[in-house]
Amino acid sequence: MILTYIAIVVALFFAMNIGASGTAASMGAAYGAGAIKNKRLAMFLVSLAAFLGAVLGGGEVVKTIGSGIIPSNHFSVEVVVIILAGATLTLFLSNLLGIPLSTSEVTVGSIIGVGIAYQSLYTDKLSIIVSFWIIVPVLSFFITFTLGKLIEYAENRWNGLKGQGKWTKWLSVLLVVGGCLEAFSAGMNNVANAVGPLVGANILSEGNGLWLGALFVSLGAITLGGKVLETNGKKITRLSLLQGSTVSFTGGALVIIASLFGLPVPLTQVTTCGILGVGAAKDGFIMLQKGVIKQIIMVWIISPLASLVVSYFLINLFARPNTYNLFIIVSTLVATIGTIRLSQIVRKEKRATYDEGGGI
Template identity: 30%
Template sequence: MSNTTLKPTLDKDLEKVSRLQGANTFLTARFAAPSLSFVFLLLAMGISSIYMTGELGTGIVIAAAGVGAYLALNIGANDVANNVGPAVGSQALSITGALIIAAIFESAGALIAGGDVVGTISKGIIDPATVSQSDVFVRVMLSALVSSALWVNLATWIGAPVSTTHAVVGGVMGSGMAASGYSSVNWDTMGSIAASWVISPVLGGLIAAAFLFFIKTFIIYQSDKIAAARRWVPLLISIMVGAFSAYLAMKGLKKVISITLWQALLFGFAASILSYLVVKPLIARQAEGLENRNQSLRKLFRMPLICSAALLSFAHGANDVANAIGPLAAIVHTISAGEVAAKVSIPLWVMVIGACGISFGLLLFGPKLIRMVGEQITKLNPMRAYCVALSAAITVIIASGFGLPVSSTHIAVGAVFGVGFFREWYTRSSKRRVDYMHSETGRSSYTQLTAKTKRPKLVRRSHFTTIVAAWVITVPASAGVSAMVYAALTGLLMP
């Protein structure tokens, strides 16, 4: 009798214990990333204290190192998603594989080709003469670090991929105006940056849509898809190799050796020819025995897509690490030398903080934005993701040729939108698609049904609105926060 009364009690107790353990596991996992991030910030501050021991203003450098590390974490959580998101969304890479590849190549790009000199006034938007006093300059840079880090953190939280370059630009502009007034800003430069808000995504979307149109016309909607793939896929891959070779030369290798735009294009053309000769027989072999369907075509694009994710991450690490460490390097130099310089050398320990911060931010917080870019805007497969990746490289090359400041974030996300909106138009408007589907189904009513009544929505409008709004307000929001931080710092440091 006693056993039957004890057993239900024991089961209930065990169930309660199990629930408590499950809740504890959930809470532990939820707070693990912030805890590890806090440890990284402490390490960054500790490293800076070691290298700045005995220097006047060490406390400010330690604080700046913590904020710079915080910004680097946020860059990894937000910006890097654009490089690997399409590969994950198309299922060419798992989320784990994408995180590993991106972390390795981001760090390699930052440390190998991140450069050893950085401009102290971001993008030349503030007249250096207006912030020539060391204490004013340090407060301007520290305020820019704080504001851009806070804004990128907020954008990541709401699920909006934004340009960290624009956040830093806005931060420098806001604190510079707070320090020296409206006239200290180079408004011509700010005008070109504002123009890039439109140019970057539109150009990226148009180029991605153009390549997707080519693939649909000459490969997907052909009666013999495999034969068409043997003919055109090697050419598409060679274009990608050439574009990325030129892209890396311009955005990565230029930090190691001096290289002009035409030299980069020549290098890309040579790489394209060589890759075509190598890839053509490989694709022919890989296509043997494949069924005549779209699923077979996806296999041919998988490896190029993985390579593109790695190369985009390398170029991003080389090009954007200065966003996190540029203001920090400027603060370190100004505190140590007691003067404001137009360009400063980047100490190795500062570079390591930036590179590691970007990688840690990606690993700890990156999956949210990776899924947003790769899965939640529009449905991607390897062919569509290939168009997005290729568009990112080509758009940067074109923009550089015209001297236009563009954002890699805006380009990649704009390309994803471009692919989605193009598919909406193509699905309801393409006569080639309608005729192909009619011949495949044999239904006489298919043409009329598809051409006149079907209006698919293949892009989530809510994400489009949120992301565009975040892009538009990035610079003014970061500038406003930076101005307030500058005022607060001035009140604290100069009572």
């Protein structure tokens, strides 16, 4: 019974981090474009919209997370704690760094780690999910890039569309509505990442899980979402009101469609790629060289692998103790860290040699 309560507590903490990461990013375009200047108001609106999305439309993705990747009979209380711990740890660290991270990737990665440990994965369903992790963000980029070119032409011809004069109010309203739509889609798609394992293990019913998860996602968006909102809204590229609306409506529509088919997709990647699309249309592809873009891409690649390794390690440590597997994992980790550290030392010594005028 105590382990059950621990599983629920970890899931709710995870839900708060989902609100801080994926949900808060939904209003990044509106905040960056200046449609909402008050950060607290922006976070309140996304929390409300995400709550409604989770309650009204989150059921299909919950089913996928709870029984579509690995057989539901593997979802014991102990395994649920391990899945959520692996995903939560990865997401929490990314929030401390202020990096928008896909909760879908860390959750699915954590479940895959369990499936590998038990040698039981629905590979057909998993291949579809992973392929859509690539397809949907890329589609978002090209849609917003195309629309961004049209918007650039229209704004140059009609200055009012840049948010000047009487058009400012209405374009701002349009962008805020788009941000709320995107947050609604976040609720549909991402809340399942926290409560899906609980539903799969029959710890909570689907309805109770959605209501409870929605509540804590909203709480997380308000209390922890500030850094991610700043990253998506201000550090990637500045958007006009019309450009921001394009990002929000495109991302929201794509994620809602995926949610209706029960596919957990990386909302934050969809949003960020949309911002990059309009940014590339406006400033050219040179803006893709910005350091924050490289950092986000690195976290996207590492995050599912990190949560996979963590959950696989915990399964072999607690659920199915296996000394040999633990030894391999620890040895690989030590070798990787050692190699990175050694390369840093070598580069530092080379720089010191060149600076002192020595060497060949």
